[in-house]
Amino acid sequence: MQNFDVVIVGAGAAGLFCAGVAGQLGLKVLLVDHSEKIAEKIRISGGGRCNFTNRDASPAQFLSENPHFCRSALSRYTPQDFIDLLRRYNIPFHEKHKGQLFCDRSAEDIINMLVAECDAGGVTRWQPCSVKDVTAEADGNYRLQTDRGPVSAGQVVIATGGLSIPKIGATDFGYRLARQFGLRLVEPRPALVPLTFDGEDWAPFAQLAGLALPVLVETGAADATPKQRKKATVFSEDLLFTHRGLSGPAVLQVSSFWQEGQPVRVNLAPGTDLPNLLLQAKARSKKLIANELASLVPSRLADAWVSADPALQRPISDATDKALQGLAQRLADWQLVPNGTEGYKKAEVTVGGVDTRDLSSQTMESKQPGLYFIGEVVDVTGWLGGYNFQWAWASAYACAQALLVRQATLADN
Structure with a gap:
């Protein structure tokens, strides 16, 4: 069995970014996704140019049963922080209107940047690779059964997104896992949809x-x-x-x-x-x-x-x-x-998801110790215009920082 500090399930915007940040913080990270193509939702967003954030992003542009939940993460990783990352990679971008920022060339620039960030952190990526089962062991670690064999990790991050656009691989895996560990859900429904x-x-x-x-x-x-x-x-x-x-x-x-x-x-x-x-x-x-x-x-x-x-x-x-x-x-x-x-087939995102009452707004850790949820799988949904990507970056960053702190605690014990 292979051992990691962290296993992140879902290689979309939130999962890729969290993996890159956590890896560069010194954690041994495995990133797993069942799809053959990485970050397909990034690839098709914004007409292929990815509306990657909004300059004006604030909690006011997000829906949730707990509208204050997103404040902490959004304040600690801002649109300017992500813009600075793009500039480090010399990725050209432009503003269309109402603060919406798009790549000049292609969404592939964002994907390549996120993969490069993962490579810089020594992240192991398995794709395509499905996770069949996740169990909490008596020693506090998690055991995951995957297509490539069992793995063990002290912490697991779920970044599997919502139900929107099933043709590119959307599933209810994150919701099922939340229920498995006794977490509540806000009933999901299609959003940003005709x-x-x-x-x-x-x-x-x-x-x-x-x-x-x-x-x-x-x-x-x-x-x-x-x-x-x-x-x-x-x-x-x-x-x-x-x-x-x-x-x-x-x-x-x-x-x-x-x-x-x-x-x-x-x-x-x-x-x-x-x-x-x-x-x-x-x-x-x-x-x-x-x-x-x-x-x-x-x-x-x-x-x-x-x-x-x-x-x-x-x-x-x-x-x-x-x-x-x-x-x-x-x-x-x-x-x-x-x-x-028009349903999930035409919906850009999913409203609802893992109930924020069962998550920490500081760390994205659930009431199940060592199990985290980030991105669209959480009951936080942004307006049209780059806000949902900003939530992906912000929740991923908050989670990655928390992973390091908890790993240090585990090591001390």
């Missing part, structure tokens, strides 16, 4: 597939009071119509907050005084309402919206003020209830 709508109800809008426009979007209970809505998280991003529903950054963002049965509210003309502009048009124009509306929102949207209401299929001069004000209100507060999402 929303879908009933086919019959969606038919008038399916023809808009491919149309994108800037919107304001939020979600919440159907009977939310104005005060509750004022406190809601509202995203100002682009929306994309699809044949089955809505996508684009605005919808991906709000999907992480959406709960089954809740409506989604969309302002299709943010920053536009629709009631006043439509009434002004009525006073000076004899054009059809659809034609006037097309000067305020995309023409395809105007046509689809008006075609669904016979009362609006007339010259704007013939419309009542009440009808025009009602049209403006519906466009500014379009309420619709999704029947679901």
Whole structure:
């Protein structure tokens, strides 16, 4: 049997980074992953250029049953720390908007850097190699049965991610292991995912597939009071119509907050005084309402919206003020209830995971001594825009530091 100080299961962003840091701290590290290709989620992220962090990352951009849990790790490893690492490797990058940082060339730059960090730390990497079983031994060590034989380690780190994008190897291994050791879970669900709508109800809008426009979007209970809505998280991003529903950054963002049965509210003309502009048009124009509306929102949207209401299929001069004000209100507060999402196959991340009540926010160690959970497998989920990668780096770094401290304690005993 081979012996290591630490076995890390999962060679994605969090696992690779944790292995590299721990190895360079002097620990004997084994990194194991069941997939043939390393870090596939990094490779496909950001259109192949990896939105590796966000300059503005803070706890405010993360969802969790315990929203304060991420504070410690995020404060100890910041976006600037990861930027400094990229600069050491001369990796060029750029900022798109809202603090989102991407590689100039390819996500392969990030993967190669993380592998180089592992090599610098003398990390042993087994891939592809599956872990069949993990048991806690009487002596305090862990025994892992793998495709390449049994291994033993004083500490085990689970960095196996969530359930999103199963075609690149996502599994529920981390959740099953957490349950095995008596840890609680926050029920996982798809996040940063397109929303879908009933086919019959969606038919008038399916023809808009491919149309994108800037919107304001939020979600919440159907009977939310104005005060509750004022406190809601509202995203100002682009929306994309699809044949089955809505996508684009605005919808991906709000999907992480959406709960089954809740409506989604969309302002299709943010920053536009629709009631006043439509009434002004009525006073000076004899054009059809659809034609006037097309000067305020995309023409395809105007046509689809008006075609669904016979009362609006007339010259704007013939419309009542009440009808025009009602049209403006519906466009500014379009309420619709999704029947679901596109699921894990299209989800970028997973909301939920290992309950943070059973983890240390300082070390990422669970209440099972020597067993750690980092990255997406934990109930911490970031917004779209590089935040989830920053959580991977920060939680991995916090864990690696803790591994060294605990290893020293084990050695003393």
